[in-house]
Amino acid sequence: xxxxLGRKEEKDATAxxxxxxxxxxxVQTALHWAEQLPDGSTRQSAFDxxxxxxxxxxxxxxxxxxxxxxxxxxxxxLLEKTAARWAQTDSAAALAWAQQLPDNAARxxxxxxxxxxxxxxxxxxxxxxxxxxxxxxxxxxxxSIVSQWATSDPAAASAWAASFPEGNTREQAFQDLINEWAKxxxxxxxxxxxxxxxxxxxxxxxxxxxxxxxSSDPQVAIRWAETISDREMRDSEMEIVASAWLEVDPxxxxxxxSRSSLPDETKARLLAPGD
Numbered sequence: 001x002x003x004x005l006g007r008k009e010e011k012d013a014t015a016x017x018x019x020x021x022x023x024x025x026x027v028q029t030a031l032h033w034a035e036q037l038p039d040g041s042t043r044q045s046a047f048d049x050x051x052x053x054x055x056x057x058x059x060x061x062x063x064x065x066x067x068x069x070x071x072x073x074x075x076x077x078l079l080e081k082t083a084a085r086w087a088q089t090d091s092a093a094a095l096a097w098a099q100q101l102p103d104n105a106a107r108x109x110x111x112x113x114x115x116x117x118x119x120x121x122x123x124x125x126x127x128x129x130x131x132x133x134x135x136x137x138x139x140x141x142x143x144s145i146v147s148q149w150a151t152s153d154p155a156a157a158s159a160w161a162a163s164f165p166e167g168n169t170r171e172q173a174f175q176d177l178i179n180e181w182a183k184x185x186x187x188x189x190x191x192x193x194x195x196x197x198x199x200x201x202x203x204x205x206x207x208x209x210x211x212x213x214x215s216s217d218p219q220v221a222i223r224w225a226e227t228i229s230d231r232e233m234r235d236s237e238m239e240i241v242a243s244a245w246l247e248v249d250p251x252x253x254x255x256x257x258s259r260s261s262l263p264d265e266t267k268a269r270l271l272a273p274g275d
Contacts, residue, residue, distance in 0.1 A: 019047070023054070116148070123157075145157075210241055211240065
């Protein structure tokens with residue numbers, strides 16, 4: 001029946017619904033049915049609710065199945081979700097399983113999700129694991145850890161983020177740290193920013209702080225944006241803040257824009273009638 005349906009979206013949604021109903025009764029029957037579907041997104045869609053139900057009883061077996069049978073981009077998504085579900089009930093076992101995956105691409109896809117779940121209960125261990133990763137896997141894991149850790153212990157989160165050398169991981173971690181920290185204690189976040197040395201990671205953090213403050217205190221936001229060392233980024237952030245400032249205080253905003261270091265074309269764009 002599913003194969004006879006016309007549109008891909010309809011096939012995928014129907015396969016998922018049928019698989020979910022079968023899995024509620026018997027996971028193995030559901031798996032046998034799903035494996036008869038043509039390989040591709042429809043089969044992967046059917047696997048999703050089956051693996052979710054299977055993970056409730058035997059997350060290790062579900063993860064092993066996902067590793068063997070899920071392919072392509074949607075397959076990697078299923079693998080990540082299955083591992084993350086396992087980590088919610090037994091993070092140590094899920095982490096050990098993920099670390100021994102023979103496929104480097106699968107391991108790099110799964111580990112950040114498992115580490116992210118671990119960060120909710122043991123951020124120190126999660127941070128130690130993320131420090132051993134590299135490339136985009138490390139960036140993704142660090143982003144999740146810092147976003148979570150900053151809500152409970154921003155001082156520890158900031159110290160860990162600062163332990164990374166300049167690069168993508170440090171920049172993303174700084175940005176995520178400030179996004180969370182500035183929500184609860186903007187003064188402490190600003191004091192931390194004030195002690196940072198110039199560089200791309202500081203620029204990323206300052207940009208995040210300026211964006212966060214733009215609507216509530218645009219004058220503070222603009223002063224921070226002016227300290228960004230990268231010219232292109234500085235101009236971009238100042239334009240964003242100035243635009244927000246014009247919405248709440250057009251007189252002072254217009255005065256600042258007129259005498260600012262922004263390029264003339266940017267000034268003209270901001271001050272154009274009707275903007």
